[in-house]
Amino acid sequence: MKLANSVKARDRARRALAGGVDSPVRAFGEVGRKPVFIKKAAGSRITDLDGNSYVDFCNSWGALILGHAHPAVVKAVREAAARGTSYGCPTEAETALAEAVKKAVPSMERVRFVSSGTEAVMSAVRLARGFTGRDLVLKFDGCYHGHSDGLLVKAGSGVTGIVDASSKGVPRDVARNTLSIPYNDLPALERTFRKCGRRLACVLIEPVAANMGLVLPDRAWLAALRGLTAKRGALLIFDEVITGFRLAYGGAQEYFGIRPDLTCLGKIIGGGLPAAAFGGRRDIMALLAPDGPVYQAGTLSGNPLAMAAGLAALRELSKPGVYSGLAERAGVIGKALGDIPGVSFVSAGSMFCLFFRDQAPRDYAEVRECGAAGFRRWFHAMLGKGFYLPPSQFETSFVSLAHSAQDLARFAAAAAGAARGAAA
Numbered sequence: 001m002k003l004a005n006s007v008k009a010r011d012r013a014r015r016a017l018a019g020g021v022d023s024p025v026r027a028f029g030e031v032g033r034k035p036v037f038i039k040k041a042a043g044s045r046i047t048d049l050d051g052n053s054y055v056d057f058c059n060s061w062g063a064l065i066l067g068h069a070h071p072a073v074v075k076a077v078r079e080a081a082a083r084g085t086s087y088g089c090p091t092e093a094e095t096a097l098a099e100a101v102k103k104a105v106p107s108m109e110r111v112r113f114v115s116s117g118t119e120a121v122m123s124a125v126r127l128a129r130g131f132t133g134r135d136l137v138l139k140f141d142g143c144y145h146g147h148s149d150g151l152l153v154k155a156g157s158g159v160t161g162i163v164d165a166s167s168k169g170v171p172r173d174v175a176r177n178t179l180s181i182p183y184n185d186l187p188a189l190e191r192t193f194r195k196c197g198r199r200l201a202c203v204l205i206e207p208v209a210a211n212m213g214l215v216l217p218d219r220a221w222l223a224a225l226r227g228l229t230a231k232r233g234a235l236l237i238f239d240e241v242i243t244g245f246r247l248a249y250g251g252a253q254e255y256f257g258i259r260p261d262l263t264c265l266g267k268i269i270g271g272g273l274p275a276a277a278f279g280g281r282r283d284i285m286a287l288l289a290p291d292g293p294v295y296q297a298g299t300l301s302g303n304p305l306a307m308a309a310g311l312a313a314l315r316e317l318s319k320p321g322v323y324s325g326l327a328e329r330a331g332v333i334g335k336a337l338g339d340i341p342g343v344s345f346v347s348a349g350s351m352f353c354l355f356f357r358d359q360a361p362r363d364y365a366e367v368r369e370c371g372a373a374g375f376r377r378w379f380h381a382m383l384g385k386g387f388y389l390p391p392s393q394f395e396t397s398f399v400s401l402a403h404s405a406q407d408l409a410r411f412a413a414a415a416a417g418a419a420r421g422a423a424a
């Protein structure tokens with residue numbers, strides 16, 4: 001495969017951009033080979049600077065559930081841009097999108113828009129602390145909640161490559177307020193609550209863990225989490241930046257039938273533009289400035305282009321049959337990858353992940369046992385065959401509504417062959 005223009009672009013980027021990228025996971029850091037710089041995208045395909053075209057299963061890390069350059073989203077953004085790109089004043093578009101969010105996710109009685117998932121989670125945690133008057137945050141090993149200081153403790157996604165699975169530059173005094181325990185571990189959860197349940201401001205969780213590959217929650221464990229938080233007065237925060245509008249229109253909370261106190265949304269909600277949100281119980285959200293004493297703000301929050309894109313995306317997603325159609329698409333892949341020796345296939349709705357391990361991992365420690373070499377071989381074999389996947393074992397792949405039956409059939413056959421080869 002010719003990648004000369006991408007290599008040139010990467011070398012030029014490295015002289016101007018730190019590390020040559022604006023988000024570490026884009027660097028193929030783990031796989032350390034030739035880069036792919038993208039020129040354009042449409043539907044299920046992205047095209048690089050050398051004219052190679054790939055069927056995309058990364059979809060901007062899950063943001064593009066409709067696929068690339070969806071006509072309804074492009075039209076909405078174009079029309080919004082012609083009316084001005086930012087006002088620094090309230091607009092009806094923000095209210096309209098908030099109303100759509102409330103309807104989809106009833107636990108979000110009040111909503112606040114921000115520009116990134118990081119901001120959404122950081123703000124929700126501050127609000128939880130303001131509401132409870134407590135400092136401690138409990139999270140789970142391998143869950144990623146954005147790059148704010150206190151949440152880089154034992155985080156998944158790109159942070160896994162860093163020693164201690166945390167970041168330098170986080171003050172010990174900050175990290176000390178974050179506790180992290182294994183996912184799916186009920187005894188550890190009960191122990192933590194016995195020890196410091198009354199000092200926890202919140203428990204923060206990815207209800208399906210999608211930043212350490214894909215790890216499914218034990219339903220009883222999730223239910224116990226809701227029970228324990230309610231009993232001890234700690235808020236339950238669902239980080240649905242990935243699962244929101246993905247696992248179901250109402251997110252993981254609809255899928256599992258659990259009502260959190262606060263919810264964070266991102267990725268899909270911006271329709272591919274920078275938007276995210278947090279929201280939840282009215283009595284908690286009432287503490288936010290300007291009504292309350294917990295400060296939170298943003299120059300471009302609720303940006304009219306992002307609101308227009310988000311609204312257009314939700315309009316498409318609220319049509320009947322969308323989520324069953326997505327699950328059917330993932331099913332085609334699951335059927336082909338379901339029983340390959342030395343490989344486990346995990347999926348939830350339109351998310352899927354391949355582990356080079358006999359059994360699906362249940363927590364971060366088990367994810368880290370998986371053969372990284374196998375994943376690397378699989379990833380590069382797939383890239384060579386024209387399929388773009390998130391370039392790390394610690395990420396999840398995404399099916400979009402733009403994937404055609406032919407895309408999926410070709411992918412399934414190629415992926416099964418490549419996985420057999422990589423596992424051998």
Ligand SMILES: *Cc1c(COP(=O)(O)O)cnc(C)c1O
Binds near residue numbers: 117206240
């Ligand atoms: C992507 C992600 C974030 C961070 O969102 P950004 O928009 O990248 O800041 C937070 N939580 C989860 C679960 C995510 O997947």
